[in-house]
Amino acid sequence: MTADELVDVEIRLLLEGLQQVYGYDFRDYADASIKRRLTQWLAESPFETFSQAQSRLLREPELFVSLLQGITVNVTDMFRDPSFFRTLREQVIPFLKTYPFVKIWHAGCASGEEAYSMAILLNEEGMAGRYRMYATDIDEAVLAKAAQGVMPITEMQRYTRNYQKSGGTASFADYYTARYDRAILAANLKKDIVFAPHNLVADAEFGEMNMVLCRNVMIYFKPALKERCLRLFDNSLLPGGFLCLGLKETLERRKMGDHYDELVPGSRIYRKRYG
Amino acid sequence: MAKFRAVVIGVSSGGVQALKLLLGELPADFPLPVLIVQHISPDAGNGMAKLLNNLCAIHVKEADEQEPVVPATVYLAPPNYHLLVERDGFLSLSADPPVSFARPSVDVLFESAAAVFGEGLIGVILTGANYDGSRGVQAIKQNGGIVVVQDPDDAETPQMPLAALAATEADHVVALADMAALLQSLAGGGAARRGRSTTSHA
Ligand SMILES: C[S@@+](CC[C@H](N)C(=O)[O-])C[C@H]1O[C@@H](n2cnc3c(N)ncnc32)[C@H](O)[C@@H]1O
Numbered sequence: 001m002t003a004d005e006l007v008d009v010e011i012r013l014l015l016e017g018l019q020q021v022y023g024y025d026f027r028d029y030a031d032a033s034i035k036r037r038l039t040q041w042l043a044e045s046p047f048e049t050f051s052q053a054q055s056r057l058l059r060e061p062e063l064f065v066s067l068l069q070g071i072t073v074n075v076t077d078m079f080r081d082p083s084f085f086r087t088l089r090e091q092v093i094p095f096l097k098t099y100p101f102v103k104i105w106h107a108g109c110a111s112g113e114e115a116y117s118m119a120i121l122l123n124e125e126g127m128a129g130r131y132r133m134y135a136t137d138i139d140e141a142v143l144a145k146a147a148q149g150v151m152p153i154t155e156m157q158r159y160t161r162n163y164q165k166s167g168g169t170a171s172f173a174d175y176y177t178a179r180y181d182r183a184i185l186a187a188n189l190k191k192d193i194v195f196a197p198h199n200l201v202a203d204a205e206f207g208e209m210n211m212v213l214c215r216n217v218m219i220y221f222k223p224a225l226k227e228r229c230l231r232l233f234d235n236s237l238l239p240g241g242f243l244c245l246g247l248k249e250t251l252e253r254r255k256m257g258d259h260y261d262e263l264v265p266g267s268r269i270y271r272k273r274y275g
Numbered sequence: 276m277a278k279f280r281a282v283v284i285g286v287s288s289g290g291v292q293a294l295k296l297l298l299g300e301l302p303a304d305f306p307l308p309v310l311i312v313q314h315i316s317p318d319a320g321n322g323m324a325k326l327l328n329n330l331c332a333i334h335v336k337e338a339d340e341q342e343p344v345v346p347a348t349v350y351l352a353p354p355n356y357h358l359l360v361e362r363d364g365f366l367s368l369s370a371d372p373p374v375s376f377a378r379p380s381v382d383v384l385f386e387s388a389a390a391v392f393g394e395g396l397i398g399v400i401l402t403g404a405n406y407d408g409s410r411g412v413q414a415i416k417q418n419g420g421i422v423v424v425q426d427p428d429d430a431e432t433p434q435m436p437l438a439a440l441a442a443t444e445a446d447h448v449v450a451l452a453d454m455a456a457l458l459q460s461l462a463g464g465g466a467a468r469r470g471r472s473t474t475s476h477a
Binding site for chain 2: 002003008030032033035037073075220223250253
């Protein structure tokens with residue numbers, strides 16, 4: 001057995017242990033990425049091997065939390081993939097506007113940038129006060145950050161560009177207040193977003209959603225877990241509702257793909273069929 | 276005697292020309308899959324794969340998530356995503372932060388491919404202006420694979436080949452013009468010598 005294969009064995013044992021002790025189950029995450037992340041955590045830890053770390057990880061919840069941080073990489077952006085938000089604005093919002101009130105679920109929302117971008121979009125399109133968003137993530141630390149709605153000011157230039165590329169025409173600077181090196185988002189963007197913990201591996205669906213966004217989360221999952229998530233989303237969505245995936249994720253080759261139509265080819269925005 | 280199962284290639288600045296030349300010389304039935312990380316702008320789209328596919332006999336495509344890796348196919352990492360190989364031989368993508376400022380990163384592809392293919396892997400470093408790939412070639416050697424580096428004197432930008440050569444002992448250092456022939460003879464399990472072969476690089 002090579003040194004590398006031995007590491008694979010140690011990782012399998014560790015993930016099994018974490019599941020039994022803490023209930024967090026990462027066994028159905030795609031191997032290559034989780035191995036990279038765990039290996040990075042190990043390199044920054046005082047331990048030589050996963051076997052060595054395991055004994056303390058299973059006994060010390062604080063140490064486990066640090067590992068959890070390493071596993072849940074929360075990379076996100078405001079108006080990430082501007083073309084996606086442009087399609088939302090031009091092709092999806094007109095449908096949503098026909099409802100008196102809409103409910104939207106952001107699954108794997110990380111620090112909230114995607115939900116806040118959506119709030120900007122909905123407000124600009126005249127839907128202020130007519131929506132509620134549920135923004136969920138497995139990582140409670142990142143949710144606490146999301147609820148604050150505070151971002152590094154250094155990101156604002158990039159976000160402004162993304163916003164403009166997505167078809168935004170207002171002044172992006174009106175959406176935040178600069179305080180030292182931080183940008184504090186406007187209160188009216190936060191008030192209709194509920195941030196809550198939710199684990200896609202284990203938890204149940206949210207009912208009667210008009211739209212579910214789960215972008216750049218399932219790419220880290222093995223096929224069986226992807227199918228589970230998609231069932232969850234399908235059960236949550238009303239007929240005629242929208243499912244939005246990351247730009248490199250598709251419903252092709254997926255069981256429930258037959259019940260959905262892609263709105264614009266390549267947009268990864270899928271509409272659930274009626275009946 | 277190594278029986279190779281895959282080729283991975285890392286390339287940065289000067290990559291378009293280099294890939295046109297190298298892939299242009301590979302036959303449509305090249306017996307191995309070829310996985311490539313080229314550093315490109317995050318919003319470059321998939322134009323590069325289309326361009327190369329039109330120019331080359333071998334089938335070139337942008338890698339999709341959870342796609343099986345098959346011979347006679349070239350997979351390009353999509354802009355803004357890391358490309359990885361899973362244990363079951365499928366591809367996966369990741370939106371993790373850039374590694375050595377790069378996403379996609381050569382190191383990420385090479386390290387994951389080294390773990391899966393072991394001594395069945397051929398790693399190739401071409402022209403580039405940074406150090407990405409130097410950890411990757413180490414991983415390939417540690418897992419028993421072989422490393423081929425473009426002769427720095429022959430590279431449009433020599434830093435990436437130089438960094439790879441500094442990081443590990445390459446099995447072959449060749450000019451770009453000789454690269455396709457070398458890969459073919461390695462892939463065919465043919466007569467290419469193991470050990471450091473030098474052509475123009477003395
Ligand atoms: C790369 S971020 C994507 C953020 C955002 N959707 C975007 O596209 O910009 C992935 C997020 O998924 C979360 N995540 C990972 N596993 C999860 C699970 N089992 N349930 C819920 N969220 C999860 C991570 O904590 C992380 O915040």
